[in-house]
Amino acid sequence: MAPILELQQLVKRYGGVQALMGVDLDVQPAQVLAICGENGAGKSTLIKVVSGAHPPTSGRMRLNGREVHWSSPHDALVNGVTTIYQDLALAPKLSVWQNIFIGSEIRRSILPGCHILDKAAMRAQALEYLQRLHQRITDVDRPVEGFSGGQRQAIAIARALRWEARLVIMDEPTAALGVAETAEVLALIQHLKAQGVAVLLISHSMEDVIQVADQVVILKAGRVAARGATAELTPASLAQAVMTGVWPSAPH
Ligand SMILES: Nc1ncnc2c1ncn2[C@@H]1O[C@H](COP(=O)(O)OP(=O)(O)O)[C@@H](O)[C@H]1O
Ligand SMILES: [Mg+2]
Known part of the structure:
Protein backbone atom coordinates (compact mmCIF):
# COMPACT_ATOMS: atom_id res chain seq x y z
CA MET A 1 0.00 0.00 0.00
CA VAL A 81 -3.53 17.09 6.93
CA THR A 82 -5.36 18.30 10.05
CA THR A 83 -3.83 18.95 13.43
CA ILE A 84 -6.01 18.75 16.54
CA TYR A 85 -4.45 21.10 19.07
CA GLN A 86 -4.72 20.40 22.78
CA ASP A 87 -7.03 23.40 23.28
CA LEU A 88 -9.10 22.07 20.33
CA ALA A 89 -9.29 25.62 18.88
CA LEU A 90 -13.10 25.66 19.17
CA ALA A 91 -15.11 28.87 19.55
CA PRO A 92 -17.04 28.23 22.80
CA LYS A 93 -19.97 30.56 22.08
CA LEU A 94 -20.58 29.27 18.56
CA SER A 95 -22.82 26.31 17.83
CA VAL A 96 -21.63 22.80 16.98
CA TRP A 97 -22.32 23.21 13.27
CA GLN A 98 -20.73 26.66 13.15
CA ASN A 99 -17.54 25.27 14.70
CA ILE A 100 -17.43 22.37 12.26
CA PHE A 101 -17.84 24.70 9.27
CA ILE A 102 -15.63 27.64 10.36
CA GLY A 103 -13.62 28.62 7.30
CA SER A 104 -15.41 26.17 4.99
CA GLU A 105 -19.06 27.26 5.05
CA ILE A 106 -21.57 25.86 2.59
CA ARG A 107 -23.31 28.53 0.53
CA ARG A 108 -26.12 28.38 -1.94
CA SER A 109 -27.06 30.70 -4.73
CA ILE A 110 -30.42 32.48 -4.45
CA LEU A 111 -29.94 34.82 -7.40
CA PRO A 112 -27.13 35.03 -9.94
CA GLY A 113 -24.09 36.38 -8.08
CA CYS A 114 -25.86 36.30 -4.71
CA HIS A 115 -25.01 33.55 -2.21
CA ILE A 116 -26.27 32.92 1.30
CA LEU A 117 -25.15 30.47 3.97
CA ASP A 118 -26.90 27.12 3.58
CA LYS A 119 -27.55 26.51 7.26
CA ALA A 120 -29.86 23.55 6.71
CA ALA A 121 -27.16 21.74 4.72
CA MET A 122 -24.52 22.51 7.35
CA ARG A 123 -26.76 21.27 10.19
CA ALA A 124 -27.49 18.05 8.32
CA GLN A 125 -23.85 17.44 7.42
CA ALA A 126 -22.68 18.24 10.95
CA LEU A 127 -24.98 15.49 12.23
CA GLU A 128 -23.61 13.10 9.62
CA TYR A 129 -19.96 13.76 10.60
CA LEU A 130 -20.83 13.24 14.26
CA GLN A 131 -22.64 10.00 13.45
CA ARG A 132 -19.55 8.76 11.61
CA LEU A 133 -17.74 9.30 14.93
CA HIS A 134 -20.49 7.40 16.80
CA GLN A 135 -21.61 10.54 18.65
CA ARG A 136 -25.16 10.89 19.90
CA ILE A 137 -25.18 14.71 19.74
CA THR A 138 -28.55 15.65 18.24
CA ASP A 139 -28.73 19.40 18.89
CA VAL A 140 -26.08 20.94 16.65
CA ASP A 141 -27.41 24.47 17.38
CA ARG A 142 -26.14 24.41 20.96
CA PRO A 143 -22.93 26.34 21.75
CA VAL A 144 -19.97 23.97 22.16
CA GLU A 145 -19.24 25.31 25.66
CA GLY A 146 -22.20 23.23 26.93
CA PHE A 147 -20.67 19.90 25.88
CA SER A 148 -18.36 17.54 27.77
CA GLY A 149 -14.63 17.32 27.05
CA GLY A 150 -15.07 14.09 25.11
CA GLN A 151 -17.87 15.59 23.03
CA ARG A 152 -15.76 18.66 22.28
CA GLN A 153 -12.98 16.38 21.05
CA ALA A 154 -15.53 14.75 18.75
CA ILE A 155 -16.60 18.17 17.44
CA ALA A 156 -12.97 19.10 16.72
CA ILE A 157 -12.49 15.79 14.89
CA ALA A 158 -15.76 16.28 12.97
CA ARG A 159 -14.22 19.50 11.68
CA ALA A 160 -11.25 17.45 10.43
CA LEU A 161 -13.73 15.22 8.55
CA ARG A 162 -15.26 18.36 7.05
CA TRP A 163 -11.80 19.17 5.62
CA GLU A 164 -11.61 15.59 4.29
CA ALA A 165 -8.58 14.88 6.42
N1 LIG B 1 11.25 27.16 18.94
C1 LIG B 1 12.41 26.58 19.34
N2 LIG B 1 13.56 27.27 19.39
C2 LIG B 1 14.72 26.69 19.78
N3 LIG B 1 14.82 25.40 20.15
C3 LIG B 1 13.70 24.66 20.14
C4 LIG B 1 12.43 25.20 19.74
N4 LIG B 1 11.50 24.22 19.84
C5 LIG B 1 12.15 23.12 20.26
N5 LIG B 1 13.46 23.38 20.44
C6 LIG B 1 14.50 22.40 20.87
O1 LIG B 1 14.43 21.31 19.97
C7 LIG B 1 14.60 20.08 20.66
C8 LIG B 1 13.36 19.20 20.43
O2 LIG B 1 12.24 19.78 21.09
P1 LIG B 1 10.75 19.27 20.91
O3 LIG B 1 10.49 19.04 19.47
O4 LIG B 1 9.86 20.20 21.64
O5 LIG B 1 10.83 17.85 21.65
P2 LIG B 1 9.68 17.01 22.39
O6 LIG B 1 8.35 17.46 21.88
O7 LIG B 1 10.00 15.59 22.04
O8 LIG B 1 9.84 17.26 23.86
C9 LIG B 1 14.84 20.44 22.12
O9 LIG B 1 16.24 20.50 22.31
C10 LIG B 1 14.22 21.81 22.23
O10 LIG B 1 14.83 22.55 23.25
MG1 LIG C 1 6.59 18.13 22.86
Whole structure:
Protein backbone atom coordinates (compact mmCIF):
# COMPACT_ATOMS: atom_id res chain seq x y z
CA MET A 1 0.00 0.00 0.00
CA ALA A 2 1.27 3.50 -0.84
CA PRO A 3 1.98 5.59 2.26
CA ILE A 4 -0.22 8.60 2.89
CA LEU A 5 2.78 10.43 4.36
CA GLU A 6 6.45 9.84 3.73
CA LEU A 7 9.34 11.75 5.30
CA GLN A 8 12.86 11.43 3.97
CA GLN A 9 15.89 12.68 5.84
CA LEU A 10 13.90 15.44 7.48
CA VAL A 11 16.14 17.91 9.32
CA LYS A 12 15.05 20.82 11.50
CA ARG A 13 17.43 23.28 13.12
CA TYR A 14 16.50 26.12 15.43
CA GLY A 15 19.60 28.30 15.24
CA GLY A 16 22.31 26.08 16.71
CA VAL A 17 19.89 23.45 18.04
CA GLN A 18 19.34 20.48 15.75
CA ALA A 19 15.92 19.17 16.78
CA LEU A 20 15.51 16.64 13.93
CA MET A 21 18.65 14.98 12.59
CA GLY A 22 17.36 13.25 9.44
CA VAL A 23 14.06 11.48 10.11
CA ASP A 24 12.71 8.84 7.73
CA LEU A 25 9.11 7.91 8.40
CA ASP A 26 6.04 6.65 6.60
CA VAL A 27 2.42 6.47 7.64
CA GLN A 28 -0.06 4.20 5.86
CA PRO A 29 -3.75 4.98 5.28
CA ALA A 30 -5.90 3.94 8.26
CA GLN A 31 -2.78 3.42 10.38
CA VAL A 32 -2.50 4.78 13.90
CA LEU A 33 1.18 5.55 14.37
CA ALA A 34 2.38 6.69 17.77
CA ILE A 35 5.49 8.79 18.26
CA CYS A 36 7.14 8.30 21.63
CA GLY A 37 10.29 9.81 23.05
CA GLU A 38 11.68 11.59 26.07
CA ASN A 39 11.38 15.34 26.49
CA GLY A 40 13.45 17.11 23.86
CA ALA A 41 13.49 14.09 21.50
CA GLY A 42 11.90 16.17 18.74
CA LYS A 43 8.27 14.95 18.81
CA SER A 44 6.62 18.38 18.78
CA THR A 45 9.07 19.63 16.16
CA LEU A 46 8.23 16.68 13.92
CA ILE A 47 4.53 17.47 14.22
CA LYS A 48 5.07 21.18 13.61
CA VAL A 49 6.88 20.42 10.37
CA VAL A 50 4.27 17.91 9.15
CA SER A 51 1.40 20.25 10.11
CA GLY A 52 2.89 23.22 8.26
CA ALA A 53 3.64 25.32 11.35
CA HIS A 54 7.43 25.24 10.75
CA PRO A 55 9.31 24.67 7.49
CA PRO A 56 11.94 21.91 7.58
CA THR A 57 15.59 22.94 7.25
CA SER A 58 16.10 20.15 4.70
CA GLY A 59 14.65 16.83 3.64
CA ARG A 60 11.54 15.78 1.78
CA MET A 61 7.91 15.35 2.66
CA ARG A 62 5.52 13.46 0.38
CA LEU A 63 1.76 13.23 0.66
CA ASN A 64 0.18 10.45 -1.41
CA GLY A 65 3.47 10.18 -3.30
CA ARG A 66 3.59 13.88 -4.20
CA GLU A 67 6.28 16.12 -2.74
CA VAL A 68 4.78 18.92 -0.66
CA HIS A 69 6.13 22.14 0.86
CA TRP A 70 3.63 23.65 3.27
CA SER A 71 3.53 27.43 3.47
CA SER A 72 1.20 27.39 6.51
CA PRO A 73 -1.00 25.07 8.61
CA HIS A 74 -3.91 26.14 6.39
CA ASP A 75 -2.02 24.88 3.36
CA ALA A 76 -1.64 21.48 5.08
CA LEU A 77 -5.33 21.55 6.12
CA VAL A 78 -6.68 22.07 2.61
CA ASN A 79 -4.45 19.20 1.44
CA GLY A 80 -5.90 16.75 3.97
CA VAL A 81 -3.53 17.09 6.93
CA THR A 82 -5.36 18.30 10.05
CA THR A 83 -3.83 18.95 13.43
CA ILE A 84 -6.01 18.75 16.54
CA TYR A 85 -4.45 21.10 19.07
CA GLN A 86 -4.72 20.40 22.78
CA ASP A 87 -7.03 23.40 23.28
CA LEU A 88 -9.10 22.07 20.33
CA ALA A 89 -9.29 25.62 18.88
CA LEU A 90 -13.10 25.66 19.17
CA ALA A 91 -15.11 28.87 19.55
CA PRO A 92 -17.04 28.23 22.80
CA LYS A 93 -19.97 30.56 22.08
CA LEU A 94 -20.58 29.27 18.56
CA SER A 95 -22.82 26.31 17.83
CA VAL A 96 -21.63 22.80 16.98
CA TRP A 97 -22.32 23.21 13.27
CA GLN A 98 -20.73 26.66 13.15
CA ASN A 99 -17.54 25.27 14.70
CA ILE A 100 -17.43 22.37 12.26
CA PHE A 101 -17.84 24.70 9.27
CA ILE A 102 -15.63 27.64 10.36
CA GLY A 103 -13.62 28.62 7.30
CA SER A 104 -15.41 26.17 4.99
CA GLU A 105 -19.06 27.26 5.05
CA ILE A 106 -21.57 25.86 2.59
CA ARG A 107 -23.31 28.53 0.53
CA ARG A 108 -26.12 28.38 -1.94
CA SER A 109 -27.06 30.70 -4.73
CA ILE A 110 -30.42 32.48 -4.45
CA LEU A 111 -29.94 34.82 -7.40
CA PRO A 112 -27.13 35.03 -9.94
CA GLY A 113 -24.09 36.38 -8.08
CA CYS A 114 -25.86 36.30 -4.71
CA HIS A 115 -25.01 33.55 -2.21
CA ILE A 116 -26.27 32.92 1.30
CA LEU A 117 -25.15 30.47 3.97
CA ASP A 118 -26.90 27.12 3.58
CA LYS A 119 -27.55 26.51 7.26
CA ALA A 120 -29.86 23.55 6.71
CA ALA A 121 -27.16 21.74 4.72
CA MET A 122 -24.52 22.51 7.35
CA ARG A 123 -26.76 21.27 10.19
CA ALA A 124 -27.49 18.05 8.32
CA GLN A 125 -23.85 17.44 7.42
CA ALA A 126 -22.68 18.24 10.95
CA LEU A 127 -24.98 15.49 12.23
CA GLU A 128 -23.61 13.10 9.62
CA TYR A 129 -19.96 13.76 10.60
CA LEU A 130 -20.83 13.24 14.26
CA GLN A 131 -22.64 10.00 13.45
CA ARG A 132 -19.55 8.76 11.61
CA LEU A 133 -17.74 9.30 14.93
CA HIS A 134 -20.49 7.40 16.80
CA GLN A 135 -21.61 10.54 18.65
CA ARG A 136 -25.16 10.89 19.90
CA ILE A 137 -25.18 14.71 19.74
CA THR A 138 -28.55 15.65 18.24
CA ASP A 139 -28.73 19.40 18.89
CA VAL A 140 -26.08 20.94 16.65
CA ASP A 141 -27.41 24.47 17.38
CA ARG A 142 -26.14 24.41 20.96
CA PRO A 143 -22.93 26.34 21.75
CA VAL A 144 -19.97 23.97 22.16
CA GLU A 145 -19.24 25.31 25.66
CA GLY A 146 -22.20 23.23 26.93
CA PHE A 147 -20.67 19.90 25.88
CA SER A 148 -18.36 17.54 27.77
CA GLY A 149 -14.63 17.32 27.05
CA GLY A 150 -15.07 14.09 25.11
CA GLN A 151 -17.87 15.59 23.03
CA ARG A 152 -15.76 18.66 22.28
CA GLN A 153 -12.98 16.38 21.05
CA ALA A 154 -15.53 14.75 18.75
CA ILE A 155 -16.60 18.17 17.44
CA ALA A 156 -12.97 19.10 16.72
CA ILE A 157 -12.49 15.79 14.89
CA ALA A 158 -15.76 16.28 12.97
CA ARG A 159 -14.22 19.50 11.68
CA ALA A 160 -11.25 17.45 10.43
CA LEU A 161 -13.73 15.22 8.55
CA ARG A 162 -15.26 18.36 7.05
CA TRP A 163 -11.80 19.17 5.62
CA GLU A 164 -11.61 15.59 4.29
CA ALA A 165 -8.58 14.88 6.42
CA ARG A 166 -6.50 11.89 5.30
CA LEU A 167 -4.06 12.36 8.19
CA VAL A 168 -4.96 13.67 11.63
CA ILE A 169 -2.18 14.74 13.99
CA MET A 170 -2.73 14.79 17.74
CA ASP A 171 -0.12 16.03 20.24
CA GLU A 172 -0.82 14.62 23.71
CA PRO A 173 -4.62 14.60 23.26
CA THR A 174 -5.27 12.82 26.57
CA ALA A 175 -2.65 14.59 28.72
CA ALA A 176 -5.21 16.80 30.51
CA LEU A 177 -8.10 14.29 30.58
CA GLY A 178 -9.56 11.93 33.14
CA VAL A 179 -10.12 8.22 32.65
CA ALA A 180 -13.57 8.42 31.01
CA GLU A 181 -12.63 11.23 28.63
CA THR A 182 -9.40 9.45 27.70
CA ALA A 183 -11.43 6.38 26.74
CA GLU A 184 -13.66 8.60 24.59
CA VAL A 185 -10.67 10.08 22.76
CA LEU A 186 -9.16 6.63 22.14
CA ALA A 187 -12.53 5.51 20.73
CA LEU A 188 -12.58 8.56 18.44
CA ILE A 189 -9.14 7.60 17.11
CA GLN A 190 -10.52 4.12 16.33
CA HIS A 191 -13.49 5.67 14.50
CA LEU A 192 -11.13 7.83 12.41
CA LYS A 193 -9.14 4.72 11.52
CA ALA A 194 -12.37 2.98 10.52
CA GLN A 195 -12.98 5.88 8.10
CA GLY A 196 -9.61 5.17 6.47
CA VAL A 197 -7.96 8.18 8.11
CA ALA A 198 -4.37 7.84 9.35
CA VAL A 199 -3.52 9.20 12.80
CA LEU A 200 -0.15 10.43 14.03
CA LEU A 201 -0.36 10.37 17.81
CA ILE A 202 2.16 11.87 20.19
CA SER A 203 1.69 10.48 23.68
CA HIS A 204 3.51 9.98 26.95
CA SER A 205 0.93 7.41 28.01
CA MET A 206 2.31 3.95 27.31
CA GLU A 207 -1.12 2.47 28.04
CA ASP A 208 -2.86 4.71 25.48
CA VAL A 209 -0.22 3.97 22.84
CA ILE A 210 -0.49 0.22 23.28
CA GLN A 211 -4.27 0.34 23.32
CA VAL A 212 -4.84 2.48 20.24
CA ALA A 213 -1.73 2.52 18.01
CA ASP A 214 -0.81 -0.10 15.42
CA GLN A 215 2.85 0.82 15.47
CA VAL A 216 5.14 3.04 17.48
CA VAL A 217 8.17 5.03 16.43
CA ILE A 218 10.67 5.88 19.14
CA LEU A 219 12.47 9.17 18.66
CA LYS A 220 15.73 9.77 20.45
CA ALA A 221 17.73 12.98 20.11
CA GLY A 222 16.07 13.86 16.80
CA ARG A 223 16.45 10.43 15.20
CA VAL A 224 14.22 7.39 14.73
CA ALA A 225 15.79 4.95 17.17
CA ALA A 226 13.29 2.10 16.77
CA ARG A 227 9.94 1.19 15.25
CA GLY A 228 7.64 -1.77 15.60
CA ALA A 229 4.18 -3.14 16.29
CA THR A 230 2.56 -2.27 19.60
CA ALA A 231 1.25 -5.86 19.76
CA GLU A 232 4.77 -6.90 20.82
CA LEU A 233 4.87 -4.47 23.74
CA THR A 234 3.76 -4.04 27.32
CA PRO A 235 3.59 -0.60 28.96
CA ALA A 236 6.78 -1.47 30.87
CA SER A 237 8.71 -2.70 27.83
CA LEU A 238 7.64 0.38 25.84
CA ALA A 239 8.74 2.71 28.65
CA GLN A 240 12.09 0.91 28.69
CA ALA A 241 12.41 1.25 24.91
CA VAL A 242 11.68 4.99 25.11
CA MET A 243 14.51 5.38 27.63
CA THR A 244 17.07 3.20 25.86
CA GLY A 245 16.04 3.75 22.24
CA VAL A 246 16.30 -0.01 21.73
CA TRP A 247 13.34 -2.18 20.69
CA PRO A 248 12.66 -4.83 23.37
CA SER A 249 13.77 -8.33 22.46
CA ALA A 250 11.02 -10.94 22.41
CA PRO A 251 10.41 -12.67 25.75
CA HIS A 252 11.89 -16.18 25.97
N1 LIG B 1 11.25 27.16 18.94
C1 LIG B 1 12.41 26.58 19.34
N2 LIG B 1 13.56 27.27 19.39
C2 LIG B 1 14.72 26.69 19.78
N3 LIG B 1 14.82 25.40 20.15
C3 LIG B 1 13.70 24.66 20.14
C4 LIG B 1 12.43 25.20 19.74
N4 LIG B 1 11.50 24.22 19.84
C5 LIG B 1 12.15 23.12 20.26
N5 LIG B 1 13.46 23.38 20.44
C6 LIG B 1 14.50 22.40 20.87
O1 LIG B 1 14.43 21.31 19.97
C7 LIG B 1 14.60 20.08 20.66
C8 LIG B 1 13.36 19.20 20.43
O2 LIG B 1 12.24 19.78 21.09
P1 LIG B 1 10.75 19.27 20.91
O3 LIG B 1 10.49 19.04 19.47
O4 LIG B 1 9.86 20.20 21.64
O5 LIG B 1 10.83 17.85 21.65
P2 LIG B 1 9.68 17.01 22.39
O6 LIG B 1 8.35 17.46 21.88
O7 LIG B 1 10.00 15.59 22.04
O8 LIG B 1 9.84 17.26 23.86
C9 LIG B 1 14.84 20.44 22.12
O9 LIG B 1 16.24 20.50 22.31
C10 LIG B 1 14.22 21.81 22.23
O10 LIG B 1 14.83 22.55 23.25
MG1 LIG C 1 6.59 18.13 22.86
